Amino acid sequence: MNCATEQYDLTGGKFVRDESLDFGGIRAGEGVNSIHAYPAMFHSRLVRQLIERYCAVGDYVLDPFMGSGVSAVESCVMGRKFIGFDINPLAVLIAKVRTTPIAKDILLNTLEIINRQYYDVIPNPPAFPNINFWFTQERIMSLSKIITSIDSIDDEDIQRFFKITLSETIRAVSQTKPNEFKLVRRKKPCQFGTIKLFTINSFKNIKSLDDYYKLNKIIYNPNIQLVNTLTGDIQIEDNSISLLITSPPYGDSQTTVAYGQFSRLSLQWLNLPYDSDKKSLGCKPININGGVPSPTLYMILSIVSRQDLKRSMHVFSFYYDMFQCLKKIISKIKIGGHIVFVVGNRTVKGTQLPTDVICVEMLESIGCTHIETRVRLIGNKRMPSKNSPTNITGEKAPTMKYEYIVVCQRNG
Numbered sequence: 001m002n003c004a005t006e007q008y009d010l011t012g013g014k015f016v017r018d019e020s021l022d023f024g025g026i027r028a029g030e031g032v033n034s035i036h037a038y039p040a041m042f043h044s045r046l047v048r049q050l051i052e053r054y055c056a057v058g059d060y061v062l063d064p065f066m067g068s069g070v071s072a073v074e075s076c077v078m079g080r081k082f083i084g085f086d087i088n089p090l091a092v093l094i095a096k097v098r099t100t101p102i103a104k105d106i107l108l109n110t111l112e113i114i115n116r117q118y119y120d121v122i123p124n125p126p127a128f129p130n131i132n133f134w135f136t137q138e139r140i141m142s143l144s145k146i147i148t149s150i151d152s153i154d155d156e157d158i159q160r161f162f163k164i165t166l167s168e169t170i171r172a173v174s175q176t177k178p179n180e181f182k183l184v185r186r187k188k189p190c191q192f193g194t195i196k197l198f199t200i201n202s203f204k205n206i207k208s209l210d211d212y213y214k215l216n217k218i219i220y221n222p223n224i225q226l227v228n229t230l231t232g233d234i235q236i237e238d239n240s241i242s243l244l245i246t247s248p249p250y251g252d253s254q255t256t257v258a259y260g261q262f263s264r265l266s267l268q269w270l271n272l273p274y275d276s277d278k279k280s281l282g283c284k285p286i287n288i289n290g291g292v293p294s295p296t297l298y299m300i301l302s303i304v305s306r307q308d309l310k311r312s313m314h315v316f317s318f319y320y321d322m323f324q325c326l327k328k329i330i331s332k333i334k335i336g337g338h339i340v341f342v343v344g345n346r347t348v349k350g351t352q353l354p355t356d357v358i359c360v361e362m363l364e365s366i367g368c369t370h371i372e373t374r375v376r377l378i379g380n381k382r383m384p385s386k387n388s389p390t391n392i393t394g395e396k397a398p399t400m401k402y403e404y405i406v407v408c409q410r411n412g
């Protein structure tokens, strides 16, 4: 098998390459999860299967790195009670929009009002740094007219829906390359007029929301919070969560997916904080110490540090932070409850980091048993095809091909 499981399968056949989880060709974000792209989104079918398998109707599901909320959507429509955290305000907005059904007629009427007001509203452009680098003057005027109309909507749910639709439009009409997560200037401008594209995006999202919630009903409203899992106050009762399912960041935001950078222009337009990359796991390098119970991690660090000490400190800091989060959360999981980590094993300085194995070692050290690790092709997940593992501008390498679904159980 051409994946890291071959190298690291020292656990007696608990690693399974499961081709049925590749979901041959089906997009990661179907239905309501197609509203607003987000980097490294869960595959909704994977999450659905895991929820069905590891918790019952009425049970609590927790996702401490929730992103755009695929786990929130799936939990809600499967009758589970959901709690989710993220540090990125755009992720929180997307997750709330995807889990808030709103009548189609109300949204269509509001869209008509925004379109009508567009020609009368006096633009009041924001003045964030570099606005003129990323947007032409014409785009700035048009976007600021739309945002003024959206701000005047009284209903919070409807206002949030149109903010997310505007966010999709902002990215598309900006001077950034459409398929890059980081902000890279593009050569060819977008051909659509701003209000026209906003209207097209609105119709698309209204249809996605309406089609989805005609077939699926939300039983318990989700609890979605802008919270830093590492440093924030986690208000969850001990022994209450049946399933923790999450896909943490792949590593520090400088050399992996920069969620904050992906979201920055939208957040600046929406007047929300845009510094989440500075709060993400592993954002500051720290001296390597004995604080992470993973022999595999120290073996890998000894290789990376010989080539680049600073990089190895970044790598260590990421796993150190992740372990602090796990220690903080583990008491919230029921005895016998499950913990599912969906992770990718990235490469740093030519050495693959077996995050799946490191997660197992960390979880075992805090009273969990490894049940299994399933391996799927990452093909349908929205990921850049190249990244910059050396952190040198222009130097790129292919990103991960597989993802690892690590399942553990909290012991009694």
Ligand SMILES: C[S@@+](CC[C@H](N)C(=O)[O-])C[C@H]1O[C@@H](n2cnc3c(N)ncnc32)[C@H](O)[C@@H]1O
Pocket: 038, 039, 040, 041, 042, 064, 065, 066, 067, 068, 069, 070, 071, 085, 086, 087, 088, 091, 227, 228, 229, 230, 231, 246, 247, 248, 249, 250, 259, 276, 279, 280, 281
């Ligand atoms: C791989 S993404 C999750 C994607 C998600 N599974 C989805 O379907 O969209 C990881 C998320 O972790 C968030 N994150 C990073 N550090 C965090 C922290 N300390 N607390 C909470 N969220 C954090 C990032 O903002 C990002 O949205």
